[in-house]
Amino acid sequence: MRIPYFPGCTLHSKAKGLDYSTRGSLAALGIELTELPQWTCCGTVFPLAQDNYIGMVAAARILANAAKEEGGKLVTVCSFCYHVLKRVNYVIKNNLEARTKLNDYLEENYTGEIEPVHPLEICKEDVGFNVIRDKAARSLKGLKVACYYGCMLVRPASEMNFDDPENPTIMEELVSALGAEVVEYPNKTTCCGSYQVLHDNALVMQRVEDILNSATAKGAEAIITSCPLCQFNLDWLQEKILQENAGFQKIPVLYFTQLLGLALELPQESLGLDQHYVDPRPLLVGA
Amino acid sequence: MAMVLSSKISRELVERIKEISGQNPNLCMQCGTCSAGCTGREFMDFLPRQVMRMIQLGNAKALNFKSIWICSTCLICTARCPRGIDIARLMEALRVINLRQGREVLVAEKIPLELLTQVPQMALTSGFRKLSA
Ligand code: SF4
Ligand code: SF4
Numbered sequence: 001m002r003i004p005y006f007p008g009c010t011l012h013s014k015a016k017g018l019d020y021s022t023r024g025s026l027a028a029l030g031i032e033l034t035e036l037p038q039w040t041c042c043g044t045v046f047p048l049a050q051d052n053y054i055g056m057v058a059a060a061r062i063l064a065n066a067a068k069e070e071g072g073k074l075v076t077v078c079s080f081c082y083h084v085l086k087r088v089n090y091v092i093k094n095n096l097e098a099r100t101k102l103n104d105y106l107e108e109n110y111t112g113e114i115e116p117v118h119p120l121e122i123c124k125e126d127v128g129f130n131v132i133r134d135k136a137a138r139s140l141k142g143l144k145v146a147c148y149y150g151c152m153l154v155r156p157a158s159e160m161n162f163d164d165p166e167n168p169t170i171m172e173e174l175v176s177a178l179g180a181e182v183v184e185y186p187n188k189t190t191c192c193g194s195y196q197v198l199h200d201n202a203l204v205m206q207r208v209e210d211i212l213n214s215a216t217a218k219g220a221e222a223i224i225t226s227c228p229l230c231q232f233n234l235d236w237l238q239e240k241i242l243q244e245n246a247g248f249q250k251i252p253v254l255y256f257t258q259l260l261g262l263a264l265e266l267p268q269e270s271l272g273l274d275q276h277y278v279d280p281r282p283l284l285v286g287a
Numbered sequence: 288m289a290m291v292l293s294s295k296i297s298r299e300l301v302e303r304i305k306e307i308s309g310q311n312p313n314l315c316m317q318c319g320t321c322s323a324g325c326t327g328r329e330f331m332d333f334l335p336r337q338v339m340r341m342i343q344l345g346n347a348k349a350l351n352f353k354s355i356w357i358c359s360t361c362l363i364c365t366a367r368c369p370r371g372i373d374i375a376r377l378m379e380a381l382r383v384i385n386l387r388q389g390r391e392v393l394v395a396e397k398i399p400l401e402l403l404t405q406v407p408q409m410a411l412t413s414g415f416r417k418l419s420a
Contacts, residue, residue: 008409009408009409009412010407010408010409013407013408014405014406014407014408015407041408041409041412043412043416044409044412044413044416045360045412045413045416045417047379048308048360048373048375048376048378048379048380049307049308049376049379049380049383050306050307050308050309050376051306051307052383055416078409080409080413081409151326151359151360151361151362151363155361155362155363155365155366156362156365156366156373157366165366166366190326190363191326191359191361191363193326193327193359194359194360194361194410194413195359195410195411195413195414195417195418196327196357196359196414197402197406197410197414198393198398198402198406198410198411198414198418199356199392199393199414199418200327200330200357201402202330203326203327203329203330203357203359206329206330207326228407228409229407229409229410229413231407232405232406232407232410236405
């Protein structure tokens, strides 16, 4: 099965590990991602001002181009890309005025027929967690994992239509299929502070410390996420938190696809495990 | 809900906020659910519920609140509001009015170099889109 793939700008630079591990692990599960022949940055944020159509143009162009490929779907893994593509698609489908304006601008006739999908959904619906369970040769048995969704994957529920907005479980189901142990903790959809890291570092540091502490207090040994910004905030700030709080316990923050890739026994060097601030290798390579 | 607005300027302001956000702030019943879950609450000068109230009152001071720049558009408030108000859109309207007047808070030169070189690209794009004119 081949599905068109939109990596997004960060996956070709700061989050290469997410790109490689997504392509690699889905390939091992029989799904080949074919990168769109042409693409730009999706704009990263969905414009919330009613009159800001220009903020939707980039995503609309990507969707219209994906509609020229076969398959009717577009896979993207970064939570921001997924959020903006899905919401712009929703607008094009449901708001005639926006659809007309965007199509006039793009000189296209796109009506929202593409279905943006997330690799977690592919794992669940196209591959099936049972198949993954059978294929996961490397046992992650005993590894305690906390799943972190953050904000963009799940909200707003009506448009994202991605699992339960307050208590999603799709990542936990994957972790169980890989043989690892799920850690329940209360902060899985709490926002990490997002782009505020550029503007109010203290806010993000406080959110991150809270999220990490609540996971480690429940025994988590690793955290997984699908968002490069969540990954960065949760990972990069740990050294600074430790400097301010000697009792702080560090924890590796991985992409869920890296854990999947490990379980599917992809070559370790292809997973980008060396690109994290808190090195996950001592925990995982011997796990 | 009958609302007494103090001046014509305020009335115009509320209309602009409604137009940009597509939301009706008068639906807010001041329950505080939005504030309780807000990501930035401890760093805000006025909590989301208070921002809603100031908009209801047509008080232009809401435009100068630090809170609107602290909001990370995480949509927790929007997801939980029992009156169905998309509060994040109202926060955006307040930012947008500022931005269209050239007021901004995220200035590239002020971002520490260490952070600038390490942060993922999408953080820069989203930060500048939300906080810069
Ligand atoms: S949750 Fe909604 S109704 Fe309650 S205070 Fe906030 S805006 Fe008002
Ligand atoms: S969207 Fe903004 S105001 Fe609403 S909860 Fe998140 S940070 Fe707070």
